Amino acid sequence: MMHNLTIAEQIIGLKNRDFSSLELTQHYLDRINDSELNAFISITKEHAINQAKLADSILAKGNATKLTGIPYAHKDIFCTKGIKTSAGSKMLDSFISPYDATLSEKLNSENMVMLGKTNMDEFAMGSSNENPYYGAVKNPWDINRVPGGSSGGSAAAVAARITPFATGTDTGGSIRQPASLCGITGIKPTYGRISRYGMIAYASSLDQAGPMTRTAEDSAIILNAMAGFDERDSTSANKSVPDYTKNLSKSLSGLKIGLPKEYFSEGLDKGVEKVIMKAINDYEAMGAEIIEVSLPNSMNAIPAYYIVAPCECSSNLSRFDGVRYGYRCEDPKDLNDLYMRSRSEGFGDEVKRRIMIGAYALSAGYYDAYYLKAQKVRQLISEDFKKAFKEVDVIMGPVSPTPAFELGSIKDSVSMYLADIYTLSVNLAGLPGMSIPAGFSDSLPVGLQLIGNHWSEELLLNVAHQFQLNTDWHHSSPVD
Ligand code: GLN
Numbered sequence: 280m281m282h283n284l285t286i287a288e289q290i291i292g293l294k295n296r297d298f299s300s301l302e303l304t305q306h307y308l309d310r311i312n313d314s315e316l317n318a319f320i321s322i323t324k325e326h327a328i329n330q331a332k333l334a335d336s337i338l339a340k341g342n343a344t345k346l347t348g349i350p351y352a353h354k355d356i357f358c359t360k361g362i363k364t365s366a367g368s369k370m371l372d373s374f375i376s377p378y379d380a381t382l383s384e385k386l387n388s389e390n391m392v393m394l395g396k397t398n399m400d401e402f403a404m405g406s407s408n409e410n411p412y413y414g415a416v417k418n419p420w421d422i423n424r425v426p427g428g429s430s431g432g433s434a435a436a437v438a439a440r441i442t443p444f445a446t447g448t449d450t451g452g453s454i455r456q457p458a459s460l461c462g463i464t465g466i467k468p469t470y471g472r473i474s475r476y477g478m479i480a481y482a483s484s485l486d487q488a489g490p491m492t493r494t495a496e497d498s499a500i501i502l503n504a505m506a507g508f509d510e511r512d513s514t515s516a517n518k519s520v521p522d523y524t525k526n527l528s529k530s531l532s533g534l535k536i537g538l539p540k541e542y543f544s545e546g547l548d549k550g551v552e553k554v555i556m557k558a559i560n561d562y563e564a565m566g567a568e569i570i571e572v573s574l575p576n577s578m579n580a581i582p583a584y585y586i587v588a589p590c591e592c593s594s595n596l597s598r599f600d601g602v603r604y605g606y607r608c609e610d611p612k613d614l615n616d617l618y619m620r621s622r623s624e625g626f627g628d629e630v631k632r633r634i635m636i637g638a639y640a641l642s643a644g645y646y647d648a649y650y651l652k653a654q655k656v657r658q659l660i661s662e663d664f665k666k667a668f669k670e671v672d673v674i675m676g677p678v679s680p681t682p683a684f685e686l687g688s689i690k691d692s693v694s695m696y697l698a699d700i701y702t703l704s705v706n707l708a709g710l711p712g713m714s715i716p717a718g719f720s721d722s723l724p725v726g727l728q729l730i731g732n733h734w735s736e737e738l739l740l741n742v743a744h745q746f747q748l749n750t751d752w753h754h755s756s757p758v759d
Contacts, residue, residue: 281302286501290346299331299338307394314436316441317413318432320363320411321363323396337390346501347391351444352433352441352446353383355398357380358379368401368402382474397430401630404429404633406699408429419438423686425460426457433457438724450487454489462755462757466489466712469487469735484514485587494753495715498743499740526741527741530745531565532565534562537570541573551677558675562675564749584703586649589636590637600621607621608621660707661709674729675728682723702728711735727746
């Protein structure tokens with residue numbers, strides 16, 4: 280079946296005319312239509328069919344690029360010209376973007392085919408996809424469980440093979456954690472690697488886009504198309520983009536892998552720990568050397584992140600005022616009433632909670648005690664990594680302390696925040712991080728996290744690909 284092919288295989292299939300882009304697209308549209316995961320907010324059927332026909336004509340002429348005609352799903356946080364872009368919020372339910380995000384432009388310029396926009400936690404705030412205005416997304420391995428968040432729609436869709444790949448964003452784990460909980464491969468590159476222009480901002484100093492695929496090879500192929508400098512994003516890095524597929528087959532002999540002792544303490548589910556340790560043994564068998572490292576400040580990542588991210592979100596989300604765009608309340612009495620009611624009716628509870636925390640922490644009397652302090656902790660976390668990377672090439676550990684939990688089972692926000700313990704520090708330090716399928720605990724997928732030094736995406740993808748050459752976890756599927 281076409282949906283069991285990886286992107287690398289679909290590229291060959293299109294080239295050899297085994298199937299057309301239109302056939303491939305139609306196949307996925309049918310699968311999306313039959314799916315009960317609620318992974319999509321918008322299905323852009325007509326648009327997809329037109330793009331597929333165009334791709335087929337380009338393929339026939341012989342002037343296609345590598346990705347021409349490959350379908351994908353786009354997280355609904357990326358602006359898409361003429362197409363609804365909601366960020367999972369009632370605030371933007373009627374927003375039709377007048378322009379394309381740089382990432383959308385880049386994928387369009389390859390003549391790829393966008394199948395639709397995926398469901399997500401409102402404004403990317405969440406770890407379970409239980410916060411979207413459009414209803415919870417279900418995990419294809421067990422529909423009573425969460426797919427993770429905030430890119431849960433993207434992860435569920437890739438795992439269920441209703442799209443060959445999807446875009447995601449990761450502010451504190453939103454590519455890696457849903458990838459882990461759904462048993463797929465996802466990479467959050469170094470901060471600044473992919474343009475944030477047209478990606479609806481949550482916490483600007485942490486936000487980073489990345490590919491969510493089934494294999495590391497596919498992630499490398501897609502990252503090639505996503506990465507690069509953009510003068511419209513002042514934080515995008517003016518640094519050349521290597522061919523991420525080039526070093527995939529390099530041997531791992533002599534690779535130094537660091538295991539942070541703080542990551543293997545109480546709170547880590549025994550079943551998850553077993554999977555991670557087995558994967559580490561596999562790496563040892565491939566010739567890697569395992570070294571214990573210490574990241575002493577890593578446990579402070581939760582308090583630091585949950586100050587910095589809400590502060591930035593309170594500032595970023597102030598633009599949604601009911602005046603310029605987005606939701607507007609009915610019959611406002613005056614301007615103040617318009618602001619207040621539009622925001623209280625347009626935003627969901629978790630978003631409001633974070634705006635309030637951020638506004639409080641940034642206020643004149645509390646700025647030093649909270650925001651400044653959190654920034655100092657952030658610096659300490661970065662220095663921990665810097666020290667560790669003097670000794671090792673890559674750090675490994677769990678992505679999430681547990682496999683996918685049941686929908687509705689985590690009731691308070693703080694307990695939900697604790698689930699982000701292993702992912703947040705990577706964003707605070709601006710490092711690249713990856714999740715790869717490493718096994719199962721109680722029949723639920725478990726991801727292994729790979730963390731690299733700045734700009735080491737090539738190495739991470741190589742390390743991930745070698746694991747996938749030696750194991751079959753990435754081929755496990757929740758569907759036929
Ligand atoms: N779970 C984290 C949060 O809620 C991270 C979300 C993300 O990476 N977008 O903020």
